[in-house]
Amino acid sequence: DTAVSQTPKYLVTQMGNDKSIKCEQNLGHDTMYWYKQDSKKFLKIMFSYNNKELIINETVPNRFSPKSPDKAHLNLHINSLELGDSAVYFCASSAQGPTMADTQYFGPGTRLTVL
């Protein structure tokens, strides 16, 4: 059983489109996260979401919006995609948090390519 799953695995789309990436965790965790890993493998946190409290990295454009229908899901919606959005996006969850003292479990990633 996959603890943190993401769909799709690969997403190729045109500039200007709107797309969503889905994330689900079956660990019963309270906090979920979205990360962006660029071509140089630099992993940056975008959002953490805990009990309806959203903490946003101030560098994230407002074209990105996380949506949580329930505690087990945190989907990432991206409006007006740009070339620079091409990256691998990782979802993660932790039992408590958001703090790194709490173990984070990462999904397998979604590779987004914007043409």
Place this chain on the structure above:
Amino acid sequence: TQLLEQSPQFLSIQEGENLTVYCNSSSVFSSLQWYRQEPGEGPVLLVTVVTGGEVKKLKRLTFQFGDARKDSSLHITAAQPGDTGLYLCAGDYGQNFVFGPGTRLSVLP
């Protein structure tokens, strides 16, 4: 300027050799973690260190947190091809945490 620096950026060694990779910052972290990431997968947590000077061992891997909680090292003894991957350190300061750029390790058989 990155909050966390890792060195070396790339490391290629022969099976059986020992190696040390480093994670450095000018900031004090309340905790620091090491992850390993393999191609096409998400990072997997190896260890969390919290106390300055703390040393933790995980089989052939030894992790040390600096006394001032600004740096950390990962030492691998008798490296094996299965150790190949991207090693990331991540630091926690309050409700913010950052990842380093990683060290890409390749262990050749």
